[in-house]
Amino acid sequence: MSLQPPPPRSADDWWQSAVVYQVYVRSFADADGDGVGDLAGVRSRLPYLRDLGVDALWLTPFYRSPMVDGGYDVADYRDVDPMFGTLADFDAMITDAHAMGLRIIVDIVPNHTSDAHPWFQAALAARPGSAERDRYLFRDGRGEAGELPPNDWESIFGGPAWTRVPDGQWYLHLFDPAQPDLDWRHPEVRAEFEEVLRFWLDRGVDGFRIDVAHGMIKAEGLPDVGFGKLTTGQPQIELLGRGRLPYFDQDEVHDIYRAWRPILDSYPGGRMAVAEAWAETPQRLARYIGPEELHQAFNFDFLDATWSADSFRKVVDTALAEAAIVGSPTTWVLSNHDKPRHVTRYGDGALGLRRARAAALLMLALPGSAYLYQGEELGLPEVLDLPDELRQDPAFPRTGQSRDGCRVPLPWSGDVPPYGFGPAAGAPAWLPAPVTWRALSVAAQQGRPESTLELYRAALRLRRDLPAAAQVEWLATESDVLAFRRTGATDGLGLVCVVNLGGTPVPTSGFGVPLLTSAALVDDGDGPLLPVDAAGWFRQS
Structure with a gap:
């Protein structure tokens, strides 16, 4: 049966607590059978994203491009590349998305x-x-x-x-x-991009992810x-x-965003912008966010945290302190199209998957917004053995490092590649999926309570009852365990999140009634225990 989560919050500050799903368009779904994902493919899979329980989609660039850097080399900012379809396909996709209660954020590459x-x-x-x-x-x-x-x-x-x-x-x-x-000191450049913003806002987009937001000046x-x-x-x-660096995070870049914010504010419905920005201090990063500039900036420190209670706690405390400085909830990110998937970063195989499931519950329990990367809800690992001749990342020939391993097309169904990515008679996918992914496809995980897909669905359903405004109150635990209670708002759940990053199972009797766990609780005769490399949500009255 298709799940029908309630529509996202309708207030203009919807983005403060939204779960945003990043769609790497080339690798999400292929409608026309050429082996490359497209906008019609995204449209066809909108019910899946609605049922998953996300609030918005962030689409990577689909503009006209030679595709030297996967579309981040834009030749026409006002048109769709034929590889991905047409403007009519975009309009149909966004119309359907809005009808399902999903918002659309598009990448802009300025x-x-x-x-x-x-x-x-x-x-x-x-x-x-x-x-x-x-x-x-x-x-x-x-x-x-x-x-x-x-x-x-x-x-x-x-x-x-x-x-x-x-x-x-x-x-x-x-x-x-x-x-x-x-x-960007040239007035014609600034005027052009202000018009590009209006072009897509007029077509109904709900926000922008700004690529290299720190780099224009x-x-x-x-x-x-x-x-x-x-x-x-x-x-x-x-x-x-x-x-x-003399080419990043120059003070003058903020003049650009002070000109962009009134454009966003002039449209109804809470149009927003989130920055991919790097700065040398939290204070300098905070300057990108505020009522006169951008709404959010990505928190990449959470993505870079090591698998230890100390590392995660420091990242969370720092991020929440920064959020308090700017008066805007933080963002949480575990993976994206530029970084190795966190299943592999955390150890690959069964170990990496256990930890990835636990990290997901940690991330989704924190106040603020969360950005999911396509396929993380399936527990996909990084593909490390792609043939060199198939890699398309332009950095690979120069550095030997490639981002292609996290961009392999999603497995939807079936027992052989490309696992329902395109029509049955279509071309092979532009990057090959490994044979092990047959067990990770949407169809293989659908309806299985123990699967990673169903864990994400359950967590996102519960998360909708959590308000955006909350503080984190850390609870006394062993040094290798994280436990916190959300306070400062009536959330209806009294949520406590516990993550066991140590080497022995942890008693849970003092945390409340179990709501959801990333691994089954075990009982040693004295009460339920949270296993190693696992997380749980509990309700306290």
Whole structure:
């Protein structure tokens, strides 16, 4: 029977407690049988997401693109790439989503365009110093004949952040050479993206996830960093989130968001924006959030926490303190399209899955909003053995590191790949799923109370009774156990969350009546025990 959860909260601050499901469009569902996911595929699976119990979908880029970086190289911000369908497909999808009580958040990529974007093509055809080149960061090189890059900046994908064009100038690309950085001090750039926001808001989108939200403004004069992989052996990216780089988190970036917020506020229904932002201190990250700027910024520290009570508690305490500073509930994230799946990070196999299930209950019990990555509700691991020739991550040839392992298409049904990802007579999926995934498909887990899918469904149903406004009161426990009670609001559940990160089962009799556990409780004769690497929700009156 299809579950029918109530619609999401209708207030304009819906995002404060929302569960947002990230759809990596290429890998979610393939409607036309070409082996690549598409918007019609997303539309066909909306009932699944409604029944799962999420409040909103975040769609990765589906705009026109050469797909050098999975769509994060945009050639036209106002159209759908034929790989994913048409604008009519988008409109039909969002209409159905809204009818089911689901909101839609779309990715916007403002730091850079594709090198196939008309602006950049015009810049290449124009002369140095032309108006066309002023929209990007073209510079003369150093050295006697300009043969050296303008500075020592490095690409996040490895190698120098500059590429030379035939007339001798260089252009900046903090990512792939096919992703030239825009000059956000240029008024035409700012005006263009304000119109792009309005274009999608007019089509009904409920929010934006801002890619590289910390990157649009570069320090005046483009000064050297002073170290790098070639000179010191330390890649500049290692400073990301730990120190200041002249191309990230510049003060002037906040002027952009102070201009964007009135646009969002001018539309009804609580339109929002969440930043993918890195900053060297919690105080600097907090500057992105507030009534004059953005609504949220991702909390990546939770994703990076190690499997220990001390690590998780420090991350939670820090995040909640930051939320208090900005007056906005925090976000919680365990996986996304750029990071290895947390089943594998926590140990892979049965160990990793046990811990991933426990971490899910921890995350979903915390006040604030939660961002789920597609497939985590199935307990999918990272695919580590993809053939090199099939990998499409542009960072792979430069760094040997690939994000493709978390982007393998979802298994929906059946015993052989691609497990119902597309029509039965369709093409193979663009990345192959392992044979072990037959036991992890939606169909294989549906209706099985012990499955990870049903654990997520149960947790999301219970979570709807929890208010957004709550504090965390830590309870006295052994050092390798986390236990907290939600306080400060009437939640109807009196929820206590307990996570056993130690080496022995933990007595639960003092925590209340069990509501949901990630692993079955055991009884040693003296009462129920929470197993190792497990979490539970309990009700206290």
